[in-house]
Amino acid sequence: MKDSLVVAGSSYGSRLLVGTGKYRDFAQTRAAVEASGAQIVTVAIRRTNIGQNPGEPSLLEALPPSKYTYLPNTAGCYNAADAVRTLRLARELLDGHDLVKLEVLGDPHTLYPNMPETLKAAQQLVREDFKVMVYCSDDPIQAQMLEAAGCVAVMPLASLIGSGMGILNPWNLQLVIDKVKVPVLVDAGVGTASDAAIAMELGCDGVLMNTAIAAARDPVLMAKAMKKAVEAGREAFLAGRMPKKLYSAAPSSPTEGTISPSQSKAA
């Protein structure tokens, strides 16, 4: 059976979701996204530059929505009302597309989420038939509240957005994974491939990242590394890791038949 990520009834072969910000240009964006193997890409909604050359390339041309599932976000929103307005605009812009990433920030320095406003926005968006993937703190109770509100996926931070600090609290992530039934994706904090692998080994359903790829010295190469890390971590999770113990009296090689029988007995 194929091991797919299922979100809101749709299946995705890739468990790596990537952002499209902070790249040098659209060519690099496209090359990195392609190398990552991601099928879901996040985009931001912003005021158009009035007077800008109409012939200028757009993100929609670089990453055709026919080929990728767009996940419009509410980055930069600090209250529920702005987040809901932004996603209504996104749905209109993307011809009725209703899978969205909700994030309501609480602080412009840490970009830590404002959870009361996030929950309020989630409830409103679900009433309006949006399919909400929600960026949240790694608090298992908040995650359960978002699930109860009807979110299709919860996406706790591993560490702060853009920090690259990795998985700071695997125990809380584990609690979130254990407590909610909808997919759990780590969103924010991944810095390098091992971070993504750790998230997947914990049992996360996917990982969403932007800066870890875009801010690497070679973004396309890092995108390839992240693809492998997410796949490797997922397979390790499915395989079921061996238990940890401080030491083992069971060597991997046979204890019998060594050429120095007295020592093999001691081992």
Next chain:
Amino acid sequence: MIVSMIRVTVNGDARRFDGPLDVAGLLARLDCKGKKVAVERNGEIVPRSAHGSTLIADGDRLEVVVAVGGG
């Protein structure tokens, strides 16, 4: 025909246009014709199908947005 001046706010900036003007006409004057945009008028979405039939009124607040790279 009486041409009246319409004062509106587009993406936070005050602008003046000769009226009457609908949303499609406004987008053309903003050089957004053919560009994939979404429009909000006074907090409400104006669906693409209604751009030609939604008249801009004096004092309207409009947002014209596009998709850009982001996390």
